[in-house]
Amino acid sequence: MGQNNKRETGTTLVKRGLAEMLKGGVIMDVVNPDHAKIAEDAGAAAVMALERVPSDIRRDGGVSRMSDPEMIQGIQAAVSIPVMAKARIGHFAEAQMLEAVGVDYIDESEVLTPADEAHHIDKWAFAVPFVCGATNLGEALRRISEGAAMIRSKGEAGTGNVVEAVRHLRSIVGDIGKITQADSAELFDWAKQLQAPLPLVQEIADTGQLPVPMFCAGGIATPADASLVMQLGAQAVFVGSGIFKSSSPAKMASAIVEAATHYQDPAILVKVSAGLGGAMAGLEISGLDTKLAERGW
Amino acid sequence: MLALQGAFAAHEAILRTLGCETRQVRNTRHLVEVDALVVPGGESTTMSNLLARSEMLTMLHAKALGGLPIFGTCAGLILMASEICDGRDDQHALGVLDMAVSRNGYGRQIDSFETDIEVRGLDAPFHAVFIRSPVVTRVGPDVEVLAEVDGNPVLCRKGPVTVTAFHPELSGDDRLHRRWLSQTGILRHSSAQDGRGLGRSRAGAQTE
Numbered sequence: 001m002g003q004n005n006k007r008e009t010g011t012t013l014v015k016r017g018l019a020e021m022l023k024g025g026v027i028m029d030v031v032n033p034d035h036a037k038i039a040e041d042a043g044a045a046a047v048m049a050l051e052r053v054p055s056d057i058r059r060d061g062g063v064s065r066m067s068d069p070e071m072i073q074g075i076q077a078a079v080s081i082p083v084m085a086k087a088r089i090g091h092f093a094e095a096q097m098l099e100a101v102g103v104d105y106i107d108e109s110e111v112l113t114p115a116d117e118a119h120h121i122d123k124w125a126f127a128v129p130f131v132c133g134a135t136n137l138g139e140a141l142r143r144i145s146e147g148a149a150m151i152r153s154k155g156e157a158g159t160g161n162v163v164e165a166v167r168h169l170r171s172i173v174g175d176i177g178k179i180t181q182a183d184s185a186e187l188f189d190w191a192k193q194l195q196a197p198l199p200l201v202q203e204i205a206d207t208g209q210l211p212v213p214m215f216c217a218g219g220i221a222t223p224a225d226a227s228l229v230m231q232l233g234a235q236a237v238f239v240g241s242g243i244f245k246s247s248s249p250a251k252m253a254s255a256i257v258e259a260a261t262h263y264q265d266p267a268i269l270v271k272v273s274a275g276l277g278g279a280m281a282g283l284e285i286s287g288l289d290t291k292l293a294e295r296g297w
Numbered sequence: 298m299l300a301l302q303g304a305f306a307a308h309e310a311i312l313r314t315l316g317c318e319t320r321q322v323r324n325t326r327h328l329v330e331v332d333a334l335v336v337p338g339g340e341s342t343t344m345s346n347l348l349a350r351s352e353m354l355t356m357l358h359a360k361a362l363g364g365l366p367i368f369g370t371c372a373g374l375i376l377m378a379s380e381i382c383d384g385r386d387d388q389h390a391l392g393v394l395d396m397a398v399s400r401n402g403y404g405r406q407i408d409s410f411e412t413d414i415e416v417r418g419l420d421a422p423f424h425a426v427f428i429r430s431p432v433v434t435r436v437g438p439d440v441e442v443l444a445e446v447d448g449n450p451v452l453c454r455k456g457p458v459t460v461t462a463f464h465p466e467l468s469g470d471d472r473l474h475r476r477w478l479s480q481t482g483i484l485r486h487s488s489a490q491d492g493r494g495l496g497r498s499r500a501g502a503q504t505e
Contacts, residue, residue: 005422007410014409017428017467021338021371024302040385043346045302045339080385080400081340082429104406104429128407235306261301261347262323 010127015149018082018104018129019213022046022150022236026226026260027215028253029053029240032071033078039243042253046082046104048238049075054111054158055241055280058290063113066094069101076102084131089296090116092125099128105150106130108143110295111157111240120296123147133217135168135293137175138194142297144212145197151210153234154293155218158241160282162219164293165229169216173233180208218293221246221279223259223272230263245280252276298322301347303339303372307466311474315484325356333366333457333483336373338428338464341400344372345389354389361393366457366481368474374453374460375400375431382434394455395437402432402449411468416444416452419472425451425463433462457481 008014025045030036031053039047051067052060066087076083082104087094089108094115098106108121110133123130124147133154134140140151153172155165179190179201187205191198203211216234220226221242229237237260239253246252255272262268285291298305298312300321309319312335322328334357336344348354361367361377369377378390380397403409406429413422423444433450436442444452451462452473457480465473478484 005413007412009408009410011411013411013426013467014406014428017426017464018406018409020304020307020464020467021340021428023304023306023339024300025340025343040342041346043302043343045343080383081342082406099407102405102407257343257347258350265323 012149015129016212019131019150019215022082022215023213024261025236026253026257027084027236027238028243029238030075031244033074035244035249036075036079036083038250039253040079040081042250043257044081044253045236046084047075047079048084048086048107048240049103050086050111053241053244054292055160055245056158057111058158058292064088065112066091066098069097072098072101072103086112087121088112089114090119090121092121095121095126095130099126103128108132108148110154110292114295118297120146123149131215133293133296134172136171136194138196139296140172140210140214141194141196141200144200144210148212150213150215152215152217152238153229154296155216155220156285156288157218157292158283159219159285159288160221160242160245160280161285162221162225162228164285165216165219165225166232168218168293169229169232169234172210172214176204176209179204220256221282223255223269223276226256226259227263227269230260236260241280247277252279298335298337299344299373301339301351302343303337304370304464304466305335305337305339308335308337308368308370308474311466311471312478315471315475315478317478317484322353324351325353328353328356328360333368333478333481334360336367336369336376337466338371338373341372341375341431342385342388344376345387348376349389358391361391361458364457366477366483367393367459368477369458369460370464370466371428371430371462374398374433374462377458377460378433379437380435393458394440394453394460396433396440396450396453397435398431398433400431401429402434403427403430405429412446414444414446414451414463416473418443418476423465423472424468424470425461425465426467427451427463430462454480
């Protein structure tokens with residue numbers, strides 16, 4: 001059989017394809033190889049390697065940057081599931097380094113301190129796929145036009161409060177629904193209102209969904225939270241502080257994995273939630289000094 | 298379709314255009330009701346973990362060995378294999394096909410690729426998408442190898458069970474789904490040869 005056919009790497013299909021494989025799964029923030037093993041044992045579909053979980057970043061303040069490559073490599077060596085890592089918004093040099101480290105996905109993340117006040121990274125320039133946060137449909141489409149292969153609703157990281165994630169998801173899903181009802185002339189106005197490229201708006205009108213998978217992040221702290229956002233249209237969940245700031249991380253991790261699969265089955269959600277111990281202590285959004293979701297544009 | 302985790306929605310969309318009635322399988326009650334099963338790509342450790350916790354593992358094993366038609370892609374191939382060279386100790390291989398696999402044998406995501414492959418029995422090449430795919434390092438004598446990349450099998454069949462190391466659900470070409478459906482008698486009067494791409498198969502499905 002002929003084996004001389006050309007291989008193409010880093011294509012849109014290959015980048016979006018990995019996000020396709022993560023659907024129905026949980027991506028967990030981990031700060032060391034031990035945490036990564038706990039996440040993998042619990043059934044995480046991927047881990048996000050970072051030095052401090054968002055609630056600690058929030059508490060400590062200061063500038064938050066890309067993690068030490070050695071720490072990321074330690075986590076890559078510890079687990080067989082995909083390993084993601086975060087770069088600062090607009091910091092393409094950090095992204096180039098993460099690509100060189102061989103991470104499976106780069107999160108251009110508002111959880112870190114932005115490096116550029118006007119420009120996100122040109123993600124088409126990379127072979128490694130990117131995930132970006134969004135608070136509304138316009139932001140999601142701008143990130144996709146820059147090359148993001150996965151969108152996650154931002155929520156408010158490090159709060160253990162799901163209300164912002166719900167707001168962002170409802171905004172994105174709601175506008176997608178409205179666009180599918182719009183006539184072709186109205187799509188021009190939608191593109192203008194959303195400050196998004198017209199072809200992407202037209203694609204949504206045709207398909208009724210984003211051109212890339214849409215996951216949810218920011219404030220998910222319990223199996224019930226995971227079920228809620230999946231029922232609202234998220235195709236997978238990122239859990240940051242919610243696992244390793246709970247009283248029994250291994251049990252919480254395992255329970256949220258089951259919740260992402262059986263999100264429509266309240267009986268299973270009851271079973272996995274019973275006797276879990278304390279979820280992370282949450283924060284009221286109105287009491288926050290910094291809203292991370294406001295980073296990025 | 299096994300819907301514990303992974304790319305089940307993409308398979309579901311293709312099977313629906315082919316006129317199949319589909320359902321998402323998440324527990325033993327669902328599993329007893331299906332005539333055939335797609336085991337999609339995703340994270341094989343996650344799927345193995347959830348299978349064990351949902352008590353489906355034993356039933357799936359029995360059904361698979363008992364002749365249930367199965368189409369396993371990527372993680373689904375790993376689950377059907379008999380030996381996982383570099384898996385976790387607690388990872389399950391059902392041993393439905395006599396084959397050894399190396400997980401993510403092609404490397405990390407940056408090494409994921411797409412390419413055209415020659416498939417035995419298909420006139421035109423199939424565009425195959427490999428995403429952190431497993432490498433099949435050995436197959437037993439009763440496993441038919443239908444396509445290879447670099448000398449490693451990427452499409453194999455034994456009776457009603459077809460497995461791929463790549464993702465036929467991602468490239469908009471339904472010929473392998475059609476072939477599996479017709480070989481297992483689920484979709485009659487359909488040949489994998491008579492058409493390429495979803496456009497024509499959609500018309501074909503309406504005549505079923």
